[in-house]
Structures are given as structure tokens and as C-alpha cells.
Amino acid sequence: MASAPYRLEASWSAEGGEHGAFTFTFTNLSQAPLSGFKLAYTSLYRVIIPEACDNAVFLRRNANFHQYAPPEGLVLAPGESWRFTVSGIHRPARHCTDGAKSAYITLEDGTHADVAVSDLLLSGRVSEPPPVLLPQGKLDLPFALQPWPAKIDAVPGEGFPVVLYAAEGAELEERRAISEVTALLHRLIPSAHAPFSLVADPQGRILHLSKEEGLGTEAYRLRFEANAVHLAYGGAAGRQYGLTSLAQLLEGARARPQTFRFPTSGTIEDSPRYGWRGCHLDVSRQFFPVEDVNRLLDIMAWLKLNTFHWHLTDDEAWRLEIKAYPTLTTTGVLRGPDEPLLPQLGNGAASVGGFYAQDDVRAIVAHAAALSIEVVPEIDIPGHNAATLVALPDLVDGQEAPDSYHSVQGYPNNALNPAIEATYSFLEAVIDEMVTLFPSDYIHIGGDEVAHGAWMASPLAKALMEKEGISGTFALQSYFLKRVKAMLDQRGKKLAGWNEVAHGGGVAPENSLLMAWENPKVGIALAEEGYDVVMTPGQAYYLDMVQAEAFQEPGASWAGTVPPAHTYAYEAEGDFPETLKHRMKGVQACIWTEHFLSRGYFNRLVFPRLPAIAEAAWTPKAQKNWERFAAIVPLCPQL
CATH class of the missing domain: 3.30.379.10 (Chitobiase/beta-hexosaminidase domain 2-like)
Structure with missing residues (x-):
């Protein structure tokens, strides 16, 4: 495959702005001069001060998508470069994957061409290479068992x-x-x-x-x-x-x-330590074909994990076929320069899509069942629904300003509006189809990261709050989720969700299970409120987190640095009082895929931490041994 005829390189310096500055260098490697173009790139490190750029014109941003124009009249001869600086970013860069993940240019005639990108370079400081994360290990008993038995x-x-x-x-x-x-x-x-x-x-x-x-x-x-x-x-x-x-x-x-x-x-x-031994996979940010999902299920079975939490929808795409709403998997999955959804998280000039037909889902669920794995599906609501609302614009309050709030990921107005009755008809139809596809007792409804101030500029939401005597985003979310829980109750399903489901009054703890992800203390607080809890804190069990502080170590860093030794040693029960330990149902690894642009990145970040969590889920605390684990875990199959 020929390399792209254009390249974008970037470095980050702590100087130049509150959170430092990116310096981008775009080079024309083609045989022809280049003019009248626009440059777009995707990056998790977002521009929040558009005017804080030098030698470029900021055009637009949507979440992680950014687009610029060069200075008027710029002509790049073959081999020449255009350099510009962006200083108005929302946080300082910490690692080599914090720069541009992909890029493309739009030519004068409106066509698009891919631009090769490089890992982010560090300016003004030493860029340390990744350290060795796993010791050679030591065995007391020479047996290749994963996880170690009781x-x-x-x-x-x-x-x-x-x-x-x-x-x-x-x-x-x-x-x-x-x-x-x-x-x-x-x-x-x-x-x-x-x-x-x-x-x-x-x-x-x-x-x-x-x-x-x-x-x-x-x-x-x-x-x-x-x-x-x-x-x-x-x-x-x-x-x-x-x-x-x-x-x-x-x-x-x-x-x-x-x-x-x-x-x-x-x-x-x-026998296992916990009943819920989970692994989550986000297939919205990056699509995984059926054979890759089945391969992950095989690895889970090898590690005696028994719950596959399948994160099927998010802002970036809706991946589950719903026959009552076909646009969810036509309009709601296509990302590209000329598609309803703009490129995000590694997308370039080509349109990308991908979804799971209902026959695919049945086959995956059957494959999991044969491996003693329960598939718990997630549709993330009410937040994280930018793709849904593009596919189903009738679910938007047309009187609300289109940028009245932004999610933590930078998406404008991305939450389903609780005041639009059609929202509930939509969810009823979705849940009815999910019930036929997934035999699990649980349907996971997300409930996380609804932006502060969501719906507050919606006249319909204001009228609903006045009618119900409630105020604020999270009271309105609680109203919404209680109605969704009633739908699940009527269909004999239990509600699973992220820990924010408890906000604003929450839902009834009976037949509800919440996942504590924000920090370990959240799990204890949820148990005190009567919820059953699965522990999956980002500080230990999020497998997209960087594994070392070195700049050349890939991954996210918002939850801190999570080396394999820390993931292995972490005890999810923590300070749970003895009277609440029955509420802790187990532990779960989470594979969020914003950074997973290749099979190599997947394997580097997921292993050996997934086997470490599997051992935490299975092996009694007294039997855990880091040196023994390190000696055996290289045998674990990878994706």
C-alpha cells in the first residue's frame, strides 16, 4: 500500500499557553504544488480557544475533529512545509498518543486525501522511552495456570x-x-x-x-x-x-x-472469588468485526471470565441493528468528511462504518454461551447519543440552541431529551428487540457523563420540570431513568448502569446493579445506598490508561498511570465494611477504544492487565503472587 503523499507531524511544548501548545508541521510530499486546501485532524486534546492559533485559520471543531485553513495565498511546492501553532488546548499533553490520531486534506475541488501522521514529539524536555513493565518472574510451583487456583x-x-x-x-x-x-x-x-x-x-x-x-x-x-x-x-x-x-x-x-x-x-x-468476572468492550469508538469479538470471548474463557459487557452505542456510532429504526445503522454509523458524522478518533478521508446485524448478535451470544459467558448489552442513554440524534433528528427539541451544552468529550447537545415523549417510544422499541437478542438478566443503560446543564435551555424540558416539580439536570435524568427502569421491569429485565445512575435521586436499588468507575470510594457509597455493585475503577481497571509515566508510553492518562503491577495488586473490596461486602458482586476490566487504532495498541494496552484482572476476579487474595503471575502471563493468547 502506497504511503500518503502528505504528512502531518506535531510536537507539544509546555510553553505558549495555559496548557502548553502544539506545533504542527504539514509537508507536501506529492509531485504537485498544493494550494487552496483545508487540513483536518482528529485529536483527543481539543482546542477550546479557537483564536489561539498562529499562522492558521481555525475553521471548526466537533468533539475530536478539528479543521484549519492555511494563510490566504499559501502555495506549498513539492517538499515544502507549512507550520502553525495551536495553544488553546483543554489540557496539557502527557504522552506520545496525545497528538493527532489521523488527518486528511480537502482540496480545492472538494475531494479529500489522507495525510499520514506521526506520534506526538515532546519539545523542550527529555522524551523518555517506555520502561519494562513486567519482571521475568519467579515460580514456586512450575504450573502454567491462569488464573491461579484457590x-x-x-x-x-x-x-x-x-x-x-x-x-x-x-x-x-x-x-x-x-x-x-x-x-x-x-x-x-x-x-x-x-x-x-x-x-x-x-x-x-x-x-x-x-x-x-x-x-x-x-x-x-x-x-x-x-x-x-x-x-x-x-x-x-x-x-x-x-x-x-x-x-x-x-x-x-x-x-x-x-x-x-x-x-x-x-x-x-x-472455585471463583467473585460471581461477576467481567470484561467490557467499547465497539462504538472503534468497530470490531465479529471474528475479533469472538476471539476476545475465547480469551475471556481461557481466563475464566464469565461476563462480556458489550458497549454497543456512544456518540461516535450506534452499532446494534434495530429493525424498527434502520437509520441507526445507516446514518448513525457512517463517519467521514462528507458523512452525517464527522471523522473522529483515527478516521481520515475514507468513510467508515460497521454494525452488528441481528444475526451477528445471535451468533456472538451463542458463541459466548458455549463458553459459559453471559453477554450484557449496553445502549448508553441518555448521554453519549450524538450519533443517535443525527440518525433520529425528531428526538431533538427544535427550540433548543444547538450548542447549549457540551459533554466532557466535547459533543454539543448529545443527550436524549427526557421531555420528548417520542424518546420513550423509541426506547420501548429498542428494548423490545434487545430482549429477543440477549438472554441476559441485565440490560446496561449507561447513565454516565450527562453534561452539567444538559436540557436547561430546552423549553420542553423546562415545562416538564415545572410539571413534575423537579429542577436541574440530574433530577431530570433520574426522572428519565426511572421510566426506563419501568420498561425493563415490565419485560423481566434488570437494570445495569454506570455509577451516575444514582445521581439526582437515582433509580430504585431493587433489581439494579451499578458499576463504580469514577473512583474506588464510589462503590462503597453505592452499596450504602442499597445498590449491588461491580467494581471497575478507572485508576486500576481501565485498560486504555497508560502503563507508565514515560512520554513515549501510549494511552490515556486522565485516571492516572496504571502499571500492570498496580492493576494486579489492586484489591477491589478495599475498605468495604463487612456488612456491605455482599453488595459487591465482582470486578470488571473496561476496554475503552479511543486510543486503539491498531491490533498492536490493543494488545499492548490490554495485556497483561486483562489477565491480572482475571486473577483478581478468581484467585483469593492470599494466593495472589505478582512474581508468579509475571512468569506465567506471557503464555496468555492475545487478540
């Missing part, structure tokens, strides 16, 4: 069996489970030798499976003998987890025999 008293052997084969008389469901875990390993590590067989092999060991009523649904017990392995399980999930542990043990011993062994005697007794 109890292990096993003796490593000198060799390993060629295969573990099902005992004669194994039930059909047990044989199917053996086949499914074998297929899981082959999907994750295609070159791996099959760990199991349904046919006896003299070089293998016999595998006895038995269901044991005293074990929990997700629990299992392994007993190793010289010529046999016994797996007792409490339910289908426990059987899968036990087989997965055996596959890990055998694959580790095969792949790295100098480090790992297979047990020759002893036991493993295992």
Missing part, C-alpha cells in the same frame, strides 16, 4: 502425557465439553497439540469426569495420579474451567518444558 497441592512430574483421553463410559455432555475445550485451545493457539482425545492412547493418561453435587456450579477439583486424572465438577461451567486448567497445564509443559511441568500427583481445588 488451592493447589500438586507435585510436578518429569514429563507429560501425549494426551488426556476420556474414560470409557463418559457421558455425551462430558465428551462434548472435552471437544469444545480442545477447539478453544486450537482457536487460541492453532499450532498447539490437542490436549484431549475421545479415543484411548497408550501414551496418554485416562481422564475420569464426574459431577459432584457438593461443588458449586463454577467449581471443580482435579486429582492427579501417575496414569490418570480425575476431574470432579459442580456444573457445566466448572467442568469447562477444569478442562481449561488441564489444557493450560499440558500446553505450558509442552511449549516451555524448561519452565513448566504437568502434575504427576496431588490435587487442585478451585
Whole structure:
């Protein structure tokens, strides 16, 4: 693929403005002179003072989209550059991914051409390279188990069996489970030798499976003998987890025999620490095709995670097909220079889209179910709906000024208006279709980051507040969410949401589960109010956060620096009083994708922190060991 004929490079200096300044250099690498063009780039570091730029004319901004014109009459000959400075940004840059994520130019004839971009450079200071984040590690027991089990008293052997084969008389469901875990390993590590067989092999060991009523649904017990392995399980999930542990043990011993062994005697007794062991994926900011979603589900199963929180809608796109409102996945997903939604977060001259047809959703949900994973879908409401409102303009109060408020991400008027009755008809139809697609008890309705002052310039909202005797954005949000919860109650679904659902009076705690993301103390406060809680604080479990303070380390930094060692050591129960611990249902990793422009960035930021959270979700605190984890986690498959 040929490189772009234009390039944009940027550096940031602490000098030049309250939050420093970007210096952009645009170079014409084409064979022809360039004039009469406009330059657009996307960046999470937004311009908030348009006039604070030098040698350029600021044209417009929409969230992360910025557009400029060069000085009048500028002509760039081949090889020449145009340099301009922007100082009115909303916060100081801290890392190399804080500059432009993509760029394009609009030529005089109205066509568009991509512009290559480079990582942000640091001016006036030393730009430190990323440090090594994972030590070599140290093993007390040479077993390749992820996550580490609750109890292990096993003796490593000198060799390993060629295969573990099902005992004669194994039930059909047990044989199917053996086949499914074998297929899981082959999907994750295609070159791996099959760990199991349904046919006896003299070089293998016999595998006895038995269901044991005293074990929990997700629990299992392994007993190793010289010529046999016994797996007792409490339910289908426990059987899968036990087989997965055996596959890990055998694959580790095969792949790295100098480090790992297979047990020759002893036991493993295992069950999860928490019932909710989640991983979230934002597919609105960046679209992930079905095969990538399924691959992530496979990795989750390998790590014994059991809840996939699927963030399907946001300002940048609505990704779930709703047959009653087809424009959601036509108008509401297309981003591009000439599309209803402007480029954002890495988009350039080409239009981009992508959504999940309902048949795709059914297939993904079925794939997850076969791996003992529950899919919890999220439509983020009432905020984060810029794409929705472009697709469904009838849901806007036409009397409200179009820029009367802005979200924290910079989107104007991006919240569904609680005073427009058609909003509720829309949501009823959406929920009705979701109920047929997702068997989960929960539907996640977002509820986060509604801008302070949202709806306050809407005459319809003002009339509703007067009628209901309420005032302010968050009281109005509470009114809205209570109506949405009633819709879910009527359909036998429970409400899940982010911690802001409790604002302004919130919704009834009964059949509600909230995710504490803003900081760890929020979870305790929610539990005190009677809510069930999943802990997912940005300061430990947001996998888009940078892993080191070095400037060349990629990622976001608003929640601080989150190295893998911190993610691993973090204890989500924290200061939960004993009387409230029953309210904490578990923990969850969150993969927000503003920075995930490539598979390489995904794997660099998600691993090894996702396996670290999986171990926090499964392994008792007393059994956690950072050095042991560091020695084993390089074996974890990646996307």
C-alpha cells in the first residue's frame, strides 16, 4: 500500500499557553504544488480557544475533529512545509498518543486525501522511552495456570502425557465439553497439540469426569495420579474451567518444558472469588468485526471470565441493528468528511462504518454461551447519543440552541431529551428487540457523563420540570431513568448502569446493579445506598490508561498511570465494611477504544492487565503472587 503523499507531524511544548501548545508541521510530499486546501485532524486534546492559533485559520471543531485553513495565498511546492501553532488546548499533553490520531486534506475541488501522521514529539524536555513493565518472574510451583487456583497441592512430574483421553463410559455432555475445550485451545493457539482425545492412547493418561453435587456450579477439583486424572465438577461451567486448567497445564509443559511441568500427583481445588468476572468492550469508538469479538470471548474463557459487557452505542456510532429504526445503522454509523458524522478518533478521508446485524448478535451470544459467558448489552442513554440524534433528528427539541451544552468529550447537545415523549417510544422499541437478542438478566443503560446543564435551555424540558416539580439536570435524568427502569421491569429485565445512575435521586436499588468507575470510594457509597455493585475503577481497571509515566508510553492518562503491577495488586473490596461486602458482586476490566487504532495498541494496552484482572476476579487474595503471575502471563493468547 502506497504511503500518503502528505504528512502531518506535531510536537507539544509546555510553553505558549495555559496548557502548553502544539506545533504542527504539514509537508507536501506529492509531485504537485498544493494550494487552496483545508487540513483536518482528529485529536483527543481539543482546542477550546479557537483564536489561539498562529499562522492558521481555525475553521471548526466537533468533539475530536478539528479543521484549519492555511494563510490566504499559501502555495506549498513539492517538499515544502507549512507550520502553525495551536495553544488553546483543554489540557496539557502527557504522552506520545496525545497528538493527532489521523488527518486528511480537502482540496480545492472538494475531494479529500489522507495525510499520514506521526506520534506526538515532546519539545523542550527529555522524551523518555517506555520502561519494562513486567519482571521475568519467579515460580514456586512450575504450573502454567491462569488464573491461579484457590488451592493447589500438586507435585510436578518429569514429563507429560501425549494426551488426556476420556474414560470409557463418559457421558455425551462430558465428551462434548472435552471437544469444545480442545477447539478453544486450537482457536487460541492453532499450532498447539490437542490436549484431549475421545479415543484411548497408550501414551496418554485416562481422564475420569464426574459431577459432584457438593461443588458449586463454577467449581471443580482435579486429582492427579501417575496414569490418570480425575476431574470432579459442580456444573457445566466448572467442568469447562477444569478442562481449561488441564489444557493450560499440558500446553505450558509442552511449549516451555524448561519452565513448566504437568502434575504427576496431588490435587487442585478451585472455585471463583467473585460471581461477576467481567470484561467490557467499547465497539462504538472503534468497530470490531465479529471474528475479533469472538476471539476476545475465547480469551475471556481461557481466563475464566464469565461476563462480556458489550458497549454497543456512544456518540461516535450506534452499532446494534434495530429493525424498527434502520437509520441507526445507516446514518448513525457512517463517519467521514462528507458523512452525517464527522471523522473522529483515527478516521481520515475514507468513510467508515460497521454494525452488528441481528444475526451477528445471535451468533456472538451463542458463541459466548458455549463458553459459559453471559453477554450484557449496553445502549448508553441518555448521554453519549450524538450519533443517535443525527440518525433520529425528531428526538431533538427544535427550540433548543444547538450548542447549549457540551459533554466532557466535547459533543454539543448529545443527550436524549427526557421531555420528548417520542424518546420513550423509541426506547420501548429498542428494548423490545434487545430482549429477543440477549438472554441476559441485565440490560446496561449507561447513565454516565450527562453534561452539567444538559436540557436547561430546552423549553420542553423546562415545562416538564415545572410539571413534575423537579429542577436541574440530574433530577431530570433520574426522572428519565426511572421510566426506563419501568420498561425493563415490565419485560423481566434488570437494570445495569454506570455509577451516575444514582445521581439526582437515582433509580430504585431493587433489581439494579451499578458499576463504580469514577473512583474506588464510589462503590462503597453505592452499596450504602442499597445498590449491588461491580467494581471497575478507572485508576486500576481501565485498560486504555497508560502503563507508565514515560512520554513515549501510549494511552490515556486522565485516571492516572496504571502499571500492570498496580492493576494486579489492586484489591477491589478495599475498605468495604463487612456488612456491605455482599453488595459487591465482582470486578470488571473496561476496554475503552479511543486510543486503539491498531491490533498492536490493543494488545499492548490490554495485556497483561486483562489477565491480572482475571486473577483478581478468581484467585483469593492470599494466593495472589505478582512474581508468579509475571512468569506465567506471557503464555496468555492475545487478540
